[in-house]
Amino acid sequence: MKAKLAALLSLLFASGALMAQTTKPPEPDYTLSANIGAVTDYRYRGISQSRLKPAIQGGADFAHKSGFYIGTWASSIKWIKDAGGDANAEVDLYGGYKFTTGPVGLDVGVLRYLYPGSSMPINPDTTELYIAGTWGPATLKYSHAVTNLFGFADSKNSYYVDLNATFELPWYGLTLTPHLGHQSVNNNSVSSYTDWSLTLGKDFGNGFSASLAYVDTSTDAYRGPAPDLKNLGKATAVLGVKYTYNF
Template sequence: MKSNIAKTAGAAAVALLALSGAASAEDRAFGWSVNVGGTSDYIFRGVSQTDGDPAFQAGADFTYGILYAGIWGSNTDDAFTNSSAEVDFYAGIKPVLGPVTFDFGIIYYYYPGDDFDVADYVEGKAGASISPVKNLSLAATLYYTDEGTFNTGEIFTYEGTAAYTLPSVGIFTPTVSGLVGHSEFDDFSALSYTYWNAGIALAVEKFTFDFRYWDTDIDIISATGENLSDERFVFTAKLALP
């Protein structure tokens, strides 16, 4: 990997694990889940990763107490690197202090088939979430990489999210949510941009159907002439088990 973030994240994990050493055996139960789904357009931080085309996605998550790890993948369309897939490996801890749940983790973005070995990168994450009133959740997260994809140097990304679960309508449980984020490129300031989304997710049994509007304040044009970062509506369907 071309990042030193793993060392910092590892030190933080050791410290927080020491603080949480008094957790009960019940708190350290093992859990797992898998998910599969499809989307009309794979959007990452406001930018299409599939040149405006649909994507198939799948992942698996594992937990043990405050520890978590997982893998997630999607098809992509990158004419520059010739990579047609993204695979994310991630791990971290979620300690709880009073009403606040923290999230400290590390993510490795891997793009198999990258002809130039410039797409893969590692990112650290530090976040916190809270539910000030019933059915409302608020979260803030900072992401950092010291060498972004395509060798774009240091990138700080800030995100704030809000979600509110509404009363059930028939068999569906709706949740309205929104996100505002900003990616700051230290070495290439012209690439810095803000992105946002708003939408509604309908949950029924093991399925979630998400209808979402995305937009940004930057124009990123693909090799085919597609504006990868303009406004768009995206539909996503996902099945999660167990």
């Protein structure tokens, strides 16, 4: 009898240990994170926003398990001053909803670019609506401006479409992300262009990550105070580091 009882207790303890190992913790109702980092050149859609100089960046994100999310992000910039304005920073506000339909993950949202104190003749603040679809490693995204685009006159309904993919490499935990995009500026076709990049990423754990990207475009975007004009669309390598903290 004692032997049978001991065997039963052993079986119960073993079952409990197995359940403890296989039961996943419940999904949190929401996640909240903040990040800070730096890049050797702030490239956006292939064009330097920092006159080929380093930039400091950071942001915060809130995501609910329902798929709803909001966030903010900011970076130091130089292009507004190069255009005759006064702003030293870009501040982005965004929100959206992520969901799945079959094998495709969808993301729809709105993004507002703000340049506080810009003092430019045409307001560079821009609002875009976007939709993105992810299938396997690839993501196709379409962004549509419902205001003038970054200070271009009469440029409402401009758009940007881009294709990205992320691949896990078999060495050192690296990821490889190729990118191809096209910016169409409405009523200003000479300013429309294509950009592409290839990025190596590394997550070091404990919130630290780094990236090295090769970036190029089809345009020569000369900007800056004369006579110090810079080609902000020329090919370059960009190194970035970031720390992310999850609350």
